[in-house]
Amino acid sequence: MSLTPEPTNPIYSQLTTIEDWTRWAASEFNRADLFFGHGTDNAWDEAIKLVMFALALPSELFDASKNAKLLAQEKQELFELIARRVEEQIPAAYLTNQANFAGLSFYVDERVLVPRSPIAELIDNKFLPYLSEQPSRILDLCTGSGCIAIACAYAFPEAEVDALDLSVDALNVAQINIEGHGLMAQVIPIQSDLFASVAQEKYDLIVTNPPYVDQEDVDSLPAEFTHEPEMGLGSGHDGLDITREILAKAASQLTDTGVLVCEVGNSQIHVEAAYPEVPFHWVEFTRGGHGVFVLTKAQLEEYQEIFNQRVVAR
Known part of the structure; x- marks a missing residue:
């Protein structure tokens, strides 16, 4: 499936909150039959990780901020990030350059x-x-x-x-x-x-x-x-x-x-x-x-x- 951002794309108006975008991202991940195993093991957790990263917020704040509305620029950046995960099948950790291990945070990219x-x-x-x-x-x-x-x-x-x-x-x-x-x-x-x-x-x-x-x-x-x-x-x-x-x-x-x-x-x-x-x-x-x-x-x-x-x- 190809996700192409367009100025008139209806999802920009239909998806308004952090929770809306997380739900939509998880659905797109499942429809694309993506593999999870590089830090998460399911579409929902992966969606939270990417959405909160795009908004420069810790994942732990999802429940507290899930009803917050997104700005137009935030929607565009988030759409592009989700599209890359679907179309290029890049592990989320490489998209965010972040991974957790033993309770610690690490920088990662495709060299490791x-x-x-x-x-x-x-x-x-x-x-x-x-x-x-x-x-x-x-x-x-x-x-x-x-x-x-x-x-x-x-x-x-x-x-x-x-x-x-x-x-x-x-x-x-x-x-x-x-x-x-x-x-x-x-x-x-x-x-x-x-x-x-x-x-x-x-x-x-x-x-x-x-x-x-x-x-x-x-x-x-x-x-x-x-x-x-x-x-x-x-x-x-x-x-x-x-x-x-x-x-x-x-x-x-x-x-x-x-x-x-x-x-x-x-x-x-x-x-x-x-x-x-x-x-x-x-x-x-x-x-x-x-x-x-x-x-x-x-x-x-x-x-x-x-x-x-x-x-x-x-």
């Missing part, structure tokens, strides 16, 4: 994935019961926007946090967020192909949300995902090319009591098939989400030979 990891719940819980003591050094591997690294810095204000990514574009976005949160002295962005740039370093906690989408899913992703950087999504036929390498190398990067936390999402089934001998601990989340495992350094060392054998060239 939109934050949506269930690891946020683990950070909120300070990784209990998996950590035996407060970590002094944390590594966020495949940091993207830097959201995990920054949230970890808030959770553990005394810890040093290294934020690694192969993509310079992603690290530039991470730097924006590090500076935006005033954490330049605590969170350090580093360009690295996995552990290559920190090979001699040891960490109490390694957290990683690497690319893990298998090829079948990559080939069938909704249009919204085509706006995200491809290198942040796919990782071989079963989605595990990078995860295999992380498993093989993580033990040497951890302190004796260190822990690896890794998200593999829907590729959990592939992990279990590839490593049937390994007793992965899969985190159960109360706020939704799945496919995150935890392994201690001792466990990684116990199965080191298996992990080494099953690395694939990339």
Whole structure:
């Protein structure tokens, strides 16, 4: 469906309040069969997010302001924003350059994935019961926007946090967020192909949300995902090319009591098939989400030979 703004378009007179425009936007999103999964999971919440952003108001004020009438210029700007969401199928987070993670706000654009990891719940819980003591050094591997690294810095204000990514574009976005949160002295962005740039370093906690989408899913992703950087999504036929390498190398990067936390999402089934001998601990989340495992350094060392054998060239 094409939404073309015209000076005489009847919707400008028929839709007058914030609630009117939100309802209309949600209906257009549903008619267009858009995909939701980049910060919202339904058309109504997505409509609220975009409408309130266009009006420079926090979403939390929707109920208090829903009967307010819009100015002509506001209607035009809002119409154009809604039209872009429908016609270009751009995730709302890229239209607003805003995303929330672990209760924090982050700048995002098409250089990074939109934050949506269930690891946020683990950070909120300070990784209990998996950590035996407060970590002094944390590594966020495949940091993207830097959201995990920054949230970890808030959770553990005394810890040093290294934020690694192969993509310079992603690290530039991470730097924006590090500076935006005033954490330049605590969170350090580093360009690295996995552990290559920190090979001699040891960490109490390694957290990683690497690319893990298998090829079948990559080939069938909704249009919204085509706006995200491809290198942040796919990782071989079963989605595990990078995860295999992380498993093989993580033990040497951890302190004796260190822990690896890794998200593999829907590729959990592939992990279990590839490593049937390994007793992965899969985190159960109360706020939704799945496919995150935890392994201690001792466990990684116990199965080191298996992990080494099953690395694939990339």
